[in-house]
Amino acid sequence: MVRGMNNILEKIKILYSKLQEPFVGREDEARAIVLALLSREHVVLIGEPGTAKSALARRLAELINARFFKYLLTKYTEPSELFGPLDLKSLKEGIYTRITKGKLPEAEIVFLDEVFNANSAILNALLSIMQERVWYDGYTEIRVPLWSLVGATNRVPEEPELEAIYDRFLIRQYARPLPENKWSDLLEAGWRIESGSVPPIKPVASISDVAEAHKLIFKVDMSSIKSKLLRLYAILEERGIHLTDRRKAKTLKAIAANALLEGRMYAEERDLIVLKYTAPRELGDFDKVNIILSEELRMPERFLKELSDIQANIREASRLVESMRSYDPRLVDLYRSLKIAKSRVLTIQREADDDRVQALAQETLKDIDELLEKISYKLGM
Numbered sequence: 001m002v003r004g005m006n007n008i009l010e011k012i013k014i015l016y017s018k019l020q021e022p023f024v025g026r027e028d029e030a031r032a033i034v035l036a037l038l039s040r041e042h043v044v045l046i047g048e049p050g051t052a053k054s055a056l057a058r059r060l061a062e063l064i065n066a067r068f069f070k071y072l073l074t075k076y077t078e079p080s081e082l083f084g085p086l087d088l089k090s091l092k093e094g095i096y097t098r099i100t101k102g103k104l105p106e107a108e109i110v111f112l113d114e115v116f117n118a119n120s121a122i123l124n125a126l127l128s129i130m131q132e133r134v135w136y137d138g139y140t141e142i143r144v145p146l147w148s149l150v151g152a153t154n155r156v157p158e159e160p161e162l163e164a165i166y167d168r169f170l171i172r173q174y175a176r177p178l179p180e181n182k183w184s185d186l187l188e189a190g191w192r193i194e195s196g197s198v199p200p201i202k203p204v205a206s207i208s209d210v211a212e213a214h215k216l217i218f219k220v221d222m223s224s225i226k227s228k229l230l231r232l233y234a235i236l237e238e239r240g241i242h243l244t245d246r247r248k249a250k251t252l253k254a255i256a257a258n259a260l261l262e263g264r265m266y267a268e269e270r271d272l273i274v275l276k277y278t279a280p281r282e283l284g285d286f287d288k289v290n291i292i293l294s295e296e297l298r299m300p301e302r303f304l305k306e307l308s309d310i311q312a313n314i315r316e317a318s319r320l321v322e323s324m325r326s327y328d329p330r331l332v333d334l335y336r337s338l339k340i341a342k343s344r345v346l347t348i349q350r351e352a353d354d355d356r357v358q359a360l361a362q363e364t365l366k367d368i369d370e371l372l373e374k375i376s377y378k379l380g381m
């Protein structure tokens, strides 16, 4: 263990949980933002208006003690609005500089709403700022303290001139409107947020905490996931989802960041889930990637779901058995189905290395065995 590690990671975890706290169903968005911070990369939230993108960015600004700059871009936004006005006094002396106080060149965290509205002058500046953390203004080259840029947009850019900047958002999250079963919670949460009764928040981490945590990601043991990652890249490519070389390389950082966020100094197969943020390009890709990942990764959530489905079936079958007479021929079919379910549960037990899955599998096996016994009895076996 690296000294001080627990303390730093604790702060990052608190940041993650506080960030999503007032919102309904925005865990993935909060995780996207935190993974970007840990990886020292940029994140874009894509989604129709009103999906809490700006609210999340505002909350991030409150939770992290950093120099923050935010701006809503339109086609008419001038470079001076982001980078500061020209310094006329210096200009008279023949020196071209801008007054950057409080503007993007001095910010550690930047939120650009409708980021793909940027015109070409702004785009060019942003590209080098995002990539090299260097701002070329006129004849000068200035290092900027930018840590992560958070972008929001309601569309995936189609224009070729936006391709380069879109690629620089390693983390992409599609913030969808909430499904119907969350609408009731949304009313509650929205009411609290709108009425201002969400308690004011104090920063829970500083940018130097984030920087400390970022250093740790390079100490995460990645050895066990590399071959699986390569296989996933091949599968994605085969299914028409292409990651640029930049994204293929940088995804490793996001994987390590996810392991850290889960409190591990080693990556596991389940950390490859971050591909859901780094692989999609088109909106349709987000679902495709999720499906591929759920097929390819041994995810505890999937096993938990499967086991609880099996349990529900057993309860149903158990009621049925109660109501059946001895020697009912359907008992034989049930007996067989239960044997099949049992071997599936045993497979899950072998494959999963998650405590919750193990516990639930154990419980399910017990239920199955009890029911098998009941059926045997009725069958007079």
Ligand SMILES: Nc1ncnc2c1ncn2[C@@H]1O[C@H](COP(=O)(O)OP(=O)(O)O)[C@@H](O)[C@H]1O
Pocket (backbone or CB within 6 Å): 022, 023, 024, 025, 026, 047, 048, 049, 050, 051, 052, 053, 054, 055, 056, 152, 178, 186, 189, 190, 193, 194
């Ligand atoms: N998932 C959510 N949970 C709670 N409130 C939400 C949620 N989504 C939207 N809202 C409410 O809607 C408001 C508008 O969200 P906003 O951040 O402006 O959306 P966007 O920037 O995506 O257009 C939020 O301030 C909040 O009151």
Ligand SMILES: [Mg+2]
Pocket (backbone or CB within 6 Å): 050, 053, 054, 055, 113, 152
């Ligand atoms: Mg907004």
